[in-house]
Amino acid sequence: MEATVHRPGDGEKIGGPTTVTMKATGAETDDSFYLGEGVIEPGFPGPPPHRHQRLHDMFYVLDGTLTMRLGDETLELEPGSFVCVPPGVVHTFSNQSDTPVRILNFNTPAGWENYMRDLAAALASGTPTQEAIGRIASRYDFEVV
Numbered sequence: 001m002e003a004t005v006h007r008p009g010d011g012e013k014i015g016g017p018t019t020v021t022m023k024a025t026g027a028e029t030d031d032s033f034y035l036g037e038g039v040i041e042p043g044f045p046g047p048p049p050h051r052h053q054r055l056h057d058m059f060y061v062l063d064g065t066l067t068m069r070l071g072d073e074t075l076e077l078e079p080g081s082f083v084c085v086p087p088g089v090v091h092t093f094s095n096q097s098d099t100p101v102r103i104l105n106f107n108t109p110a111g112w113e114n115y116m117r118d119l120a121a122a123l124a125s126g127t128p129t130q131e132a133i134g135r136i137a138s139r140y141d142f143e144v145v
Contacts, residue, residue, distance in 0.1 A: 004028040011037070012113075014120040017044050026110030033108040036116065040066070040101040046094035048130070052141045056108045057085040059093065064101030067094045090145050115140035 004024055011021040017040075024035040049069065059066065059082070066077045069092045070085065077083065085091045095101045105112075118136045122128040128136075134144055 001030060014116045016119065016123045017041060020105075020116055022113055022116065025113040029110055031110045033106060034110045034112040036105045036113075037062075038103045038105055040064075040093075040095040040103065042095055042098045042100060044095045046092045047137070048134070048144045049090050049092045050137070050142050050144050051090045052085075052087050053143065054087055054109065055112070055141045056087065057091065058106035058108075059083045059085075060104040060106070062102040062104065064095065064099050065097050066101045066103060067096045069093070111140060115142070
């Protein structure tokens with residue numbers, strides 16, 4: 001295994017209502033984790049509330065204010081905030097502000113990059129419905145609740 005280096009702006013990019021630049025994938029981490037840098041546009045409503053069975057879903061806010069729902073609690077997360085959502089916890093996130101939010105999204109184990117690629121393919125074909133996105137997500141440890 002070799003070291004991975006991605007300078008600012010480097011990495012595989014996925015577009016859509018949020019832009020994600022993949023910084024580390026399972027191929028680079030021996031399937032131990034995924035890391036993406038995301039820019040969430042103002043007003044983005046986020047994914048539907050969901051949970052994961054195996055995945056730890058982690059968020060580190062770099063810029064802006066991320067709105068995060070954890071169970072029944074809603075948090076406004078400013079730069080420097082970190083959240084680790086363990087398997088089984090219902091969560092979602094959004095950008096309710098009028099400025100972009102920039103985050104790092106970590107997932108362990110790796111594999112989330114495959115969801116991002118499948119979602120990008122669906123977006124390239126047009127605007128997929130929430131149901132279509134749900135079908136894609138369901139293949140990647142994403143259970144809508």
